[in-house]
Every structure is written in C-alpha cells, then in structure tokens.
Amino acid sequence: MNFNLTKEQEMVKTLMRKFAETEVKPLAAEIDENERFPRETVEKMARYNMMGIPFPKQYGGAGGDNISYAIAVEELARVCGTTGVILSAHTSLGAHPIYQFGNEEQKNKYLKPLAEGKYLGAFGLTEPNAGTDAAGQQTLAVLENDHWVLNGSKVFITNGGESDIYIIIAMTDKKKGTRGISAFIVEKDAPGFSIGKIEHKMGIKGSSTSELIFENCIIPKENILGEVGQGFKIAMQTLDGGRIGIASQALGIAQGALDESVKYMKERKQFGKALSQFQGLQWMVADMATKVTAARWLVYNAAWRKDQKLSYANEAAMAKLYAAEVAMDVTTKAVQLHGGYGYTREYPIERMMRDAKITEIYEGTSQVQQMVIAANIFK
Amino acid sequence: MKIVVCIKQVPDTNEVKLDPKTGTLIRDGVPSIINHDDKNALEEAIKLKDKYQNVHITVLTMGPPQADVALREALAMGADRAILVSDRAFAGSDTWATARTIAAAVRKIGEYDLIFCGRQAIDGDTAQVGPQLAEYLNLPQVTYVKHLEINGEKVTVERALEDGYEVLETTLPCLLTTIKELNEPRYANVRGIFDAYKEKTVEMWTANDIKIAADQTGLNASPTNVKQTFTPSPKGQGTILCGCDKDTICELMCKLQEKHII
DSSP states (O other), X not given: XXXXXXXXHHHHHHHHHHHIIIIIHHHHHHHHHHTOOOHHHHHHHHHTTOTTTTSOGGGTSOXXXXXXXXXXXXXXXXXXXXXXXXXXXXXXXXXXXXXXXOOHHHIIIIIHHHHTTSSOEEEEOOBTTBSSOTTOOOOEXXXXXXXXXEEEXXXXXXXXXXXXXXXXXXXXXXXXXXXXXXXXXXXXXOTTEEEEEEOOOSSOTTXXXXXXXXXXXXXXXXXXXXXXXXXXXXXXXHHHHHHHHHHHHHHHHHHHHHHHHHHHHHHOEETTEEGGGOHHHHHHHHHHHHHHHHHHHHHHHHHHHHHTTOOOHHHHHHHHHHHHHHHHHHHHHHHHHHHHHXXXXXXXXXXXXXXXXXXXXXXXXXXXXXXXXXXXXXX | OEEEEEOOEEXXXXXXXXXXXXXXXXXXXXXXXXXXXXXHHHHHHHHHHHHSSSOEEEEEEESOGGGHHHHHHHHHHTOSEEEEEOOXXXXXXXXXXXXXXXXXXXXXXXXXXXXXXXXXXXTTOOOOHHHHHHHHHTOOEEEEEEEEEEETTEEEEEXXXXXXXXXXXXXXXXXXXXXXXXXXXXXXOHXXXXXXXXXXXXXXXXXXXXXXXGGGSSGGGOOOOOOOOOOOOOOOOOOOOOOOXXXXXXXXXXXXXXXXXX
C-alpha cells in the first residue's frame, strides 16, 4: 500500500493550484454574480491540455490518469465550484462515454477534439419525468433509412448551450424497457436540435444548465454510441465515472472553505485574541479538516481503482455521497466561523455554501448513492 | 537553432519564513521552484521554438539530485532535452566556481547558438553566474534583456537600465540574461508533465563527465568568503496624510522640515 502521489501527480497538483489561484479565482465572484459562463477559462484549460487528462494522447488527451484528473477538478473547485463542474461534466460525461463505448471513427471524429478542448462536451439523460428514475425515458429515437430521428427533451443539462457535442440517451424500443434505450452522439447544429430554457440556480451560477429540445432532430445513422439497446448501461457506467468528478468537485469546495476559514481565524480578533486561539472554534476546525481528509481518500481510492481497472462503482458512490455531505457540512460551518461577514458577498464563503449544495443532488442524489451502496451490500 | 537555457532550482521565497531568533531562513518544508528570471529565459526560448522551425532547447542546471523536478517542469513547459550536472565535488561552489562548472557542461553539449540565463536567483541575488559563464565561454553577452529580436545571425535586444533602456545589436552565438519584463512565462502543460516523466529522461552528468578537475570546482575553488549575513532592520511605517486643506499641508511641510528634506 502506498499513499503517496506519484511525481507527475504532484506536479499536476502544483500546476493546477497555481492555475486555479491565478486564472480562476479572480473570476469566481464575478461569474457567480453575473451567471456568466467563463469561456476564457475553458480556452486556457484547452491550451494547457487540461480538457482530456485521463485519455490517451492518440485521442488528443494528456495521457494521464484518473487521480490526476480528480486532482485537477479538486483544485479548480477549491477556488470556483463552477469551473470544477465544467471540467468534470466535459471530461466524465461528454468525452468519457465516447472513449469507453465509441468506435475508432467516433473516437477520431469526436473524442479527439473534445480531449484537445476544441469542443466542449455534455451529457443528456435527465428528463422532466425521468430524473432519479432514469429508466423512464420519453425521448424517442427512430431509425429512418440512413438516419435517426429524435423527439423529446432533456432538462438540467450541465454545459448545455455551451457545448459542441452532446451524448443523448433516448428510447429506441419502449417494449424492452431499460434494454430498449440507446445512446447517441449529437452535434450542436444537428437539424431539429435547439436549446430551451436556461436555469437560474442557487449555486455554480457560472456553469450553464439548460433544457435540450429535439424536434424531428436528424442525426447520422453512425452516430449511435455502442449497440442499439446498450444506452442504459452506457448511461449508468458514465455516471459511475462522473461521480468521481463530482466527488472531486465537492472535495475541492470543502477544502477551499476550510482554507478560507483557517486564514480568517488567524486574522479576525475578538475579545483581544485571534479566533484561532479559541478552543471551541479549534475543535470545529479539527473536525472539518478530518472530514475533508477522509473525503479525499475516498475520492482518490475510487479514482485509483478506476486507474487499476478494478471495479469502482461502489467506491465512486461512497466517495460522492460522503464528499458531498462533507462539502455541505464544512461550508456551512465555514460560514458560521466567518460570522456576519460569512453571510455577505464580501467573502467567498456564502458562494461556496451555495455551490456545495448541488453536489448532493446532481449525477445521482445522495439517496441514489445510498441505493447503489446498499444494493452492493445486500446483493 | 540550438538554445541552451540555464536554470536554478530555488526555495519559493513567498513561502520562506525567517527564524526570528537567529535571523536565518527556515527552509524546512518550503517548496522548490524554478527561479523566476530563469522561467523568463525558458519562456523566451520556447517562444522562439513556437516561431521558428528546427529550434532545439536544452535546459541545464547544476544542483543536487532533487533539482530533477525543476528540469521535468522545464520539459513539461516545452524544453527538448534536460541535463542535471550534479556531483558532491561541486558542493560549496560560489558564482565563480559555478560558472566554470556550467561552462564545462556547455562545452560538453558542444553545439549552441544561443544561451539564456535568468538575470539572478532569488536565493543568492548576485546576477553573476550568467555574465561569468559568457566570459568563460568567450561569448558576447547582453544582460537585463527586456525585448529580443533575432534576424538571421543578428540579435537585437533592448537592455533595461534603471531609468530607461538601450538598444544593442550582437550576433549569434551569444549569451543573454533575462528579466521578468521580457515575457510572461507559460504554465507547464498537463500532457507535457506526463511526457516529461514517461517519455523523456533527465541526463545526469558528474564532474568526470564534464571533465572538470576537483580543484576547479566546489568550495576550495571559490574565492568568495561570506563574512557575515544579517537581516536589515525594518524601516518604520510611513505616514499617509490625506486632504488638501491648509492644516494637512502645514503638517506635511513640518514633517519634511523635520527630516531636513526641505
């Protein structure tokens, strides 16, 4: 057993910390305030090959591993939850299904520009009536001659409206239930495809969350991902990997709130001494730091298992469940430690608390993670 | 064009704290970085590589085995070859012995058109190694380069002075020392990091490899003697006067007179 990062992982961490502090942190409050998608940050990340960290170089990736990818999301989210999820949704949900299930042509045509950051990626599974119950898909895909025709809509799609490539899950044979679901690669300018309502959210406000509308949307026959009827499996396995990304985002938000609190407690004086000298507050911070560290090892363990080609769905669910809970808990306590200032926009803490909440909801709510974990225990 | 960039691994002075009792640096747990001015040197070399074809960059450092990390980072930024000159015999070298040792390494590299060095290192602050290296190699040198253009063999540089700059012309091969005004160093590239560790190597050269005699390097070949180091006592806090009313101006005049400035 070895708990050390490798030298390249260490260097990725140092690089991402510096990049996040210099390029991402200065924008965090503004993109939150204005609900603005930070396109310039995406371009910078593309320049430094951050948009395809775990994919092989032949497909435009960095030739790295999933721990390095987790570290990258963690370090971005430490200063800006929005930027963390942009990278996570792009890599795990937009690009990864093509890497895992795509054929050689699809990898060259779509994965390469995604991993190089020339394209941004997104994933459409959730529908107005199919959220946690992902099998209740109503979007239909029908094969007509040499193309598929899609009808229906998706909601709450991260990177929606900003992406170039969408992985869309749709029903191809209703009679077969989950075995009648398929996955498709849809380009942003496919005829009949449009972006609907853009959501206004509590947190991660710089990230785009939108509705996707398919009205007789035509996509080439060869744009089916994997086999007909494989879509549910593709969606579930994609979410398994995506959970590592979101767990990393939650971990980063928690670490960021902890770091801000420690800094504030050394500066802020009450009753003639710094907050950091009050034992009651020290104990709070000790618990926060312990939970963040525990979350980190759950996240890295899941990423490590994925790198080792071991099963990781259960570990990813545990990491996501726990890291999200820790993010919510630590950011709430961080606001408390900041007192009245923590409740204002003068400090980043209230933003971190708003950003943390979504990690308990998207890519499977905490309750879905518990279902996954319990199913694994009682199988 | 073959370029050699000399870099130094230094403690990150933003993270260094002084021991209040002894006045010495606490180096424990302080991260090591590529010296800032050297990153400008490396960036300029990589910019030339971006601009022209057939540019090859060798990055060179003299230091302990841990300096490997600095060289890998340079590779991840875009350097092609990395050489670590490392030997116990080099320990205690001052700038004179260091420049002589690096010169021996550059001679072993052989072919080069341009050598970049950072102006000075943040831990020693001497700004001597670059110029001394040029002397050992008998090369024309320009220090404090803030702008650079290369046209064939002709090199035109702007050299920063305290109150302006001068424009100088020289020819390749030459040695230039760089300052932060020259450019904005890029970050390491994530793909570059994995390549630096998986596909590239850092060559280790000893005193033997670069054919430098034991009495030509290290502490005994270093004429510099450090008599004493001390931390200058901090300057007192300044006073800021705000306002354009008569009282404020009177107060300002009184203070200036007190200090015999007027």
